[in-house]
Amino acid sequence: MSEEKEKIVEAPGCLTAEPDLEGYELVYEKPDTFTDVRMHYCPGCGHSTAHKILGEVIQELGIQNNIIGVAPVGCSVFAYDYLDIDWQEAAHGRATAVATGIKRVRPDNYVFTYQGDGDLAAIGTAETIHCINRGENVTIIFINNGVYGMTSGQMAPTSLAGMKTTTSPYGRDIKTMGSPIKVSELIANLPGAFYVTRQAVHSANYARKAKKAIMNGLRYQKLGLGTSFIEIVTNCPSNWKMTPLQTIDFINNEMLHYYPLGDVKLPSKEALDALAEIEKGEKK
Amino acid sequence: MEQDIRLMKGNEAMAEAAIQAGIDAYFGYPITPQSEVPEYLSREMPSRGGVFLQAESEVASINMVYGAAGAGARVMTSSSSPGYSLMQEGVSYIACAQLPCLLVNVNRGGPGLGTIQPSQGDYFQATKGGGHGDYRLIVLAPSSVQEMADFVFLGFELAEKYRTPVLMLSDGAIGQMMEKVVFNHKPLPKTEKPWATTGKKEGKHRSIITSLFIQPEVMEKVNIELNKKYAEISKNEVRLEEIHTEDAEYIIVAYGLSARISHKTVELARAKGIKAGLVRPITLYPYPYDRIGELANKAKKMMTMELNAGQMVEDVRLAVNGKIPVGHYGRLGGIIPSPEEVLENFEKFIKE
Ligand SMILES: Cc1ncc(C[n+]2csc(CCOP(=O)(O)OP(=O)(O)O)c2C)c(N)n1
Ligand code: SF4
Ligand SMILES: [Mg+2]
Numbered sequence: 001m002s003e004e005k006e007k008i009v010e011a012p013g014c015l016t017a018e019p020d021l022e023g024y025e026l027v028y029e030k031p032d033t034f035t036d037v038r039m040h041y042c043p044g045c046g047h048s049t050a051h052k053i054l055g056e057v058i059q060e061l062g063i064q065n066n067i068i069g070v071a072p073v074g075c076s077v078f079a080y081d082y083l084d085i086d087w088q089e090a091a092h093g094r095a096t097a098v099a100t101g102i103k104r105v106r107p108d109n110y111v112f113t114y115q116g117d118g119d120l121a122a123i124g125t126a127e128t129i130h131c132i133n134r135g136e137n138v139t140i141i142f143i144n145n146g147v148y149g150m151t152s153g154q155m156a157p158t159s160l161a162g163m164k165t166t167t168s169p170y171g172r173d174i175k176t177m178g179s180p181i182k183v184s185e186l187i188a189n190l191p192g193a194f195y196v197t198r199q200a201v202h203s204a205n206y207a208r209k210a211k212k213a214i215m216n217g218l219r220y221q222k223l224g225l226g227t228s229f230i231e232i233v234t235n236c237p238s239n240w241k242m243t244p245l246q247t248i249d250f251i252n253n254e255m256l257h258y259y260p261l262g263d264v265k266l267p268s269k270e271a272l273d274a275l276a277e278i279e280k281g282e283k284k
Numbered sequence: 285m286e287q288d289i290r291l292m293k294g295n296e297a298m299a300e301a302a303i304q305a306g307i308d309a310y311f312g313y314p315i316t317p318q319s320e321v322p323e324y325l326s327r328e329m330p331s332r333g334g335v336f337l338q339a340e341s342e343v344a345s346i347n348m349v350y351g352a353a354g355a356g357a358r359v360m361t362s363s364s365s366p367g368y369s370l371m372q373e374g375v376s377y378i379a380c381a382q383l384p385c386l387l388v389n390v391n392r393g394g395p396g397l398g399t400i401q402p403s404q405g406d407y408f409q410a411t412k413g414g415g416h417g418d419y420r421l422i423v424l425a426p427s428s429v430q431e432m433a434d435f436v437f438l439g440f441e442l443a444e445k446y447r448t449p450v451l452m453l454s455d456g457a458i459g460q461m462m463e464k465v466v467f468n469h470k471p472l473p474k475t476e477k478p479w480a481t482t483g484k485k486e487g488k489h490r491s492i493i494t495s496l497f498i499q500p501e502v503m504e505k506v507n508i509e510l511n512k513k514y515a516e517i518s519k520n521e522v523r524l525e526e527i528h529t530e531d532a533e534y535i536i537v538a539y540g541l542s543a544r545i546s547h548k549t550v551e552l553a554r555a556k557g558i559k560a561g562l563v564r565p566i567t568l569y570p571y572p573y574d575r576i577g578e579l580a581n582k583a584k585k586m587m588t589m590e591l592n593a594g595q596m597v598e599d600v601r602l603a604v605n606g607k608i609p610v611g612h613y614g615r616l617g618g619i620i621p622s623p624e625e626v627l628e629n630f631e632k633f634i635k636e
Binding site for chain 2: 098
């Protein structure tokens with residue numbers, strides 16, 4: 001069921017004041033791939049930055065008319081309100097199965113999922129692993145904020161050891177609750193994983209790198225050689241009960257120790273050469 | 285024109301019909317007694333076109349169906365009771381997102397892991413919900429191998445006409461038995477699906493497939509829209525077969541495999557001078573309430589014969605609305621009664 005939003009639509013619970021831009025010079029804009037719907041994300045939440053760079057990538061690759069996104073159940077369940085592309089909203093954890101269905105019948109479309117850590121690494125673990133094991137030619141964007149954001153801060157499979165959440169109020173005890181899952185390292189072992197990288201978005205520099213990674217992940221679909229997986233380690237100020245600035249310290253001092261940034265699996269040189277050939281052809 | 289007549293299992297006939305009906309994709313997971321379907325399709329589809337994918341579970345297959353149907357493909361899955369149970373969350377999402385597709389449940393005995401023998405124990409699940417929320421499926425009940433093939437075509441036709449999932453509720457006997465089947469179906473034209481996600485083309489409204497309507501007013505609107513559609517379906521799509529009902533005093537109501545057995549029973553009863561008749565609902569949703577209610581004006585008693593503990597009998601009671609006594613005879617656990625056994629119990633019920 002599609003419903004086009006023409007005017008600015010208020011997401012439930014968001015601020016409504018229109019900013020007064022009189023006398024300001026515009027130096028930073030939202031990408032054309034964005035709708036005019038105001039985001040519902042909490043201030044300082046990494047989801048909005050991740051959306052922003054994703055929107056820029058889609059614009060810069062010129063694929064707005066040729067891409068289908070799959071939104072998860074999680075705080076980003078409304079992603080389809082913000083990015084002006086075709087979308088499907090999947091059941092909790094099933095985004096990679098839905099993406100498989102789409103890509104198999106529409107191989108010429110770019111297809112990606114955008115999923116939280118509860119969605120992808122708890123309830124949807126089987127779908128995630130098998131999608132990547134089949135090497136489905138899709139791009140997975142994995143938002144690791146160490147917590148169930150949407151349902152207000154319960155323990156996620158990625159919550160750090162000792163981390164206090166509403167369902168681990170005394171801290172995550174790895175003896176009874178398991179250890180935080182390093183999804184990127186886990187799935188990189190699958191032959192179907194073509195490109196696996198862990199990124200962040202809590203500084204301009206990190207966001208630039210993450211943007212490059214998303215761009216590559218989508219470009220690799222031209223090769224059809226496997227699944228691209230971009231993990232983004234980020235925050236949830238509301239449920240971490242921190243200010244956005246405090247979350248930056250927590251990411252730097254805690255999260256990135258356990259979840260080190262960087263590429264986990266890179267495409268071969270031959271594959272990249274083949275991609276260069278394809279893209280040369282596209283320019284002509 | 286030469287006829288295409290084959291001797292096939294119900295499951296194979298259904299799979300062959302699916303290819304002839306032009307499916308773009310099949311997603312499924314093996315389970316007895318329907319594994320012939322993925323086996324047949326995995327063998328045939330590579331050379332005849334379309335995507336065959338064995339998923340990691342029924343949860344995955346139904347969500348692949350969601351994705352492919354949402355992208356505009358003609359798509360189906362099949363399973364048997366435990367596997368079909370596992371799909372229910374996805375079926376609810378598909379119903380709400382209004383995605384046309386064909387689902388097949390080759391019913392085996394339950395609850396639980398149950399037995400691989402035929403059963404009609406999934407009638408409630410098929411017709412009264414299955415998944416969460418206010419939704420309905422069109423439910424078709426084949427009672428022959430021929431109908432397992434025919435209802436693939438009918439199923440897709442209805443699914444695409446109403447933008448709704450259609451369930452074929454078969455059982456382990458119809459799925460496994462071999463019979464003559466004629467393939468003479470008219471090709472199914474591809475329908476326009478402007479709502480499908482195919483990439484937001486220039487000038488095209490963008491497509492969003494979702495079942496999330498967080499504002500109560502919007503959700504209610506969707507609920508009302510769905511129910512309007514179900515009312516339309518109820519008005520137009522009731523299908524049933526009647527045998528000897530013109531003068532029938534005692535009527536058996538049965539669907540699928542039970543209807544085949546009961547047909548024999550009715551003939552045996554007639555031979556003994558009992559004015560017996562058979563009503564065979566072909567659509568279990570929409571259910572032929574009106575016609576059964578009408579027949580109750582003339583008949584003295586009605587009995588359902590079901591391979592379950594008495595499920596459809598509740599719908600017959602609703603239809604009859606207290607006008608005449610309604611009974612049930614059934615066997616459980618995958619046991620199939622003979623027409624004689626049914627007759628004995630039918631006569632007992634008549635005398636009661
Ligand atoms: C089948 C099912 N179980 C549970 C839920 C409730 N639920 C909604 S979102 C969510 C967790 C989301 O966490 P995550 O995937 O990490 O996303 P985030 O909000 O943190 O971005 C849960 C448990 C649901 N919607 N469906
Ligand atoms: S609850 Fe957390 S993840 Fe969700 S929008 Fe707020 S800060 Fe972001
Ligand atoms: Mg999370």
